[in-house]
Amino acid sequence: MNIAPATPDALSPAKRARLVEFLGSLPPGPAAKLFAALETDRSRGGAGLPHAFLLDVLRRELLARGARFPVRASNAERAFYTPFEDFFVLFRTGKKRKGRILRAVAVPLWRLLKTDPATSNAARAAAALEGAIRENSQNRPTFEDSLFAAAAEGFARLSAHAQADTTFRDDLADRLGGPESLEDFREIGRLIVAVHHLKSLQAAFPRPVRSLTEEDVYEMRRLYAAARADIGDLAPYLLLQLMGRMDAPWRALRLHYHLASARDDAAGPARDEAAIILETLFDDLEGAARLLERDAEGEFDAGLAEIHLTHFISFAEGLSEEAGRASDRVTQTRVEAARDVAAGALERFTEQSLAALRKAMPVRHAGGSSRLMALRPDFARPLPPRATSAARQAALFLAKSADLAAALRRPQAGKDVASDAMEEARRYAGDLVLEIRAAEGEDRLAARRLMEHLLDIAGPLLPADEIGLLRDRAQAAAMTA
Numbered sequence: 001m002n003i004a005p006a007t008p009d010a011l012s013p014a015k016r017a018r019l020v021e022f023l024g025s026l027p028p029g030p031a032a033k034l035f036a037a038l039e040t041d042r043s044r045g046g047a048g049l050p051h052a053f054l055l056d057v058l059r060r061e062l063l064a065r066g067a068r069f070p071v072r073a074s075n076a077e078r079a080f081y082t083p084f085e086d087f088f089v090l091f092r093t094g095k096k097r098k099g100r101i102l103r104a105v106a107v108p109l110w111r112l113l114k115t116d117p118a119t120s121n122a123a124r125a126a127a128a129l130e131g132a133i134r135e136n137s138q139n140r141p142t143f144e145d146s147l148f149a150a151a152a153e154g155f156a157r158l159s160a161h162a163q164a165d166t167t168f169r170d171d172l173a174d175r176l177g178g179p180e181s182l183e184d185f186r187e188i189g190r191l192i193v194a195v196h197h198l199k200s201l202q203a204a205f206p207r208p209v210r211s212l213t214e215e216d217v218y219e220m221r222r223l224y225a226a227a228r229a230d231i232g233d234l235a236p237y238l239l240l241q242l243m244g245r246m247d248a249p250w251r252a253l254r255l256h257y258h259l260a261s262a263r264d265d266a267a268g269p270a271r272d273e274a275a276i277i278l279e280t281l282f283d284d285l286e287g288a289a290r291l292l293e294r295d296a297e298g299e300f301d302a303g304l305a306e307i308h309l310t311h312f313i314s315f316a317e318g319l320s321e322e323a324g325r326a327s328d329r330v331t332q333t334r335v336e337a338a339r340d341v342a343a344g345a346l347e348r349f350t351e352q353s354l355a356a357l358r359k360a361m362p363v364r365h366a367g368g369s370s371r372l373m374a375l376r377p378d379f380a381r382p383l384p385p386r387a388t389s390a391a392r393q394a395a396l397f398l399a400k401s402a403d404l405a406a407a408l409r410r411p412q413a414g415k416d417v418a419s420d421a422m423e424e425a426r427r428y429a430g431d432l433v434l435e436i437r438a439a440e441g442e443d444r445l446a447a448r449r450l451m452e453h454l455l456d457i458a459g460p461l462l463p464a465d466e467i468g469l470l471r472d473r474a475q476a477a478a479m480t481a
Helices: 013-025 028-043 051-065 076-087 103-115 117-134 140-164 166-176 179-204 214-234 236-244 249-261 275-297 302-325 329-359 385-407 415-438 441-458 464-478
Strands: 363-365 375-377
Touching (some): 076 103, 103 117, 103 140, 140 166, 140 179, 166 179, 179 214, 179 236, 214 236, 236 249, 236 275, 249 275, 275 302, 275 329, 302 329, 302 385, 329 385, 329 415, 385 415, 415 464
16 A cells, blocks of 8 residues: 555545545444554555544544544443444445444534433433443443433434424424434434343444354344344344444355345344345445546546555455355346446546656657657656656556456456556657757756656656666766767
């Protein structure tokens, strides 16, 4: 993961927004894996990505979920949200999805709980829980139960009022942060009755869950059956919760296949409801493919492209492998369709990279005495620093494109463009040698500077010995009388 230097300040507001949106949309497991990979890359001297910026965004998200970091001091608000932490995301694109709750709703929802007359009982219960936490009371679970019960009652009252009165609904949505937040508020209100089961799952499956053993599958089946008997059609939320706790969510497919193939009466509705695992995984995979499509249509950023591609490749590979173990050809075919979309984006990324590279190889039409018959390097034209940085990133991306295409299982994606880029860089360098030989004085110095500039940019594209030979040729040309 070694893209050319970039800093948060070097990212345009639109690119920063896209990057933060992507990071915030990751489930907890992949977010933690990316955090670890970024830390490793930075410790090894990786000089490409804006590590501090990326790690800050991920750290805030992981801290909010209590993942892989020291546990923060408890309070009533954290106790209230802990059962729902596996459903929180920083950002959400497209329509509201089941079990994806915007973290931004937490602050205004808690304010609502503490101040609205409809939730006055919950406010008192929250204050009582704060006291129990301060005193380290052994009766804390009882105080928590009282808070959830009072909150469920108050939220139900608010939801019913909003359903009956559009003016009140609009006001409630504004207080919560918008219509999407109102939907999240309603979902939390429904989930409160499942808190006991959500806590039981968290205790049985400490995060991060790296894989599901046979014992895990049967334990999850037991938890699911108990939830189904108690909370009915809210039980599928436990499947989404488990995925949110997994290091690699696609490994939850093992549970999907187990439940879907169960033939005993104890499995009951789980056979059909387990489909939510596969549906959610494909929502995430196809969402990642659509994100790549949007990247390919906008201003090219090699760092973003690599991050998004790497995430997609990992997800697609994991999903396909799990489906292959179950001989699920239908799912594998659907993964291949998503890979085709990603391959199209990769092809476009290589084209955009070549365009960026060309901007760092300025040309002008040859004069009458030139040894070049068509276009010649224009060493008199100044190169903006932004074009130089973009070209360096583009060359690095093109150098990696073959490996990315192979990992995507589309080895031809971008192959011809990358080959063209190598040839153009090689030809331009050769033409610059001629310019250095033909020029004099300041022109020769300018041509040499452009040559060094080009070799620095094109270094990832051409073999090291070829770069050395071109540098020697340029030096020899500069010594001619």
